[in-house]
Amino acid sequence: MTDETPDNVFDTQPPGGNLPEFSVSEISRLLKRTVEDAFPFVRIRGEVSRVNRHSSGHCYFDDDKAVIASVVWKGNFAKLAVKPEQGLGVVCTGRVTTFQGQSKYQIVVEQMELAGVGALMAMLEERKKRLAAEGLFTEERKKPPPFLPEIV
Numbered sequence: 001m002t003d004e005t006p007d008n009v010f011d012t013q014p015p016g017g018n019l020p021e022f023s024v025s026e027i028s029r030l031l032k033r034t035v036e037d038a039f040p041f042v043r044i045r046g047e048v049s050r051v052n053r054h055s056s057g058h059c060y061f062d063d064d065k066a067v068i069a070s071v072v073w074k075g076n077f078a079k080l081a082v083k084p085e086q087g088l089g090v091v092c093t094g095r096v097t098t099f100q101g102q103s104k105y106q107i108v109v110e111q112m113e114l115a116g117v118g119a120l121m122a123m124l125e126e127r128k129k130r131l132a133a134e135g136l137f138t139e140e141r142k143k144p145p146p147f148l149p150e151i152v
Contacts (some may be wrong), residue, residue, distance in 0.1 A: 080112045
């Protein structure tokens with residue numbers, strides 16, 4: 001007997017050996033339970049990419065090494081402090097769920113906040129440049145205040 005463990009235990013098993021056998025739906029169900037039990041509520045930091053604002057509310061978050069799908073349910077979208085925009089750095093709080101039928105996972109976003117003050121300033125500067133390019137800050141577009149305002 002040696003104390004050495006082979007590099008890949010599965011390579012040493014004969015076909016039909018002691019390894020458990022699962023159907024595709026069984027292993028998918030077990031993975032779903034494992035993932036959702038391990039990550040019931042998480043905070044994820046990343047950059048919003050591929051925003052798709054149709055009825056399902058899907059968008060994607062990524063960093064320099066990975067991408068995770070996310071969804072903001074329609075009823076929760078209006079409650080978000082920060083709305084997802086392409087390229088925006090955010091921290092999302094939500095639940096990791098899996099779609100058992102296709103063995104895919106995603107985060108269901110409950111809250112979204114900016115990843116830092118720098119991100120907020122960058123977003124405001126970008127918006128300011130875009131509005132200036134549209135000519136919305138030119139003098140001829142500005143209206144003088146009324147002499148006696150009725151509503152303040």
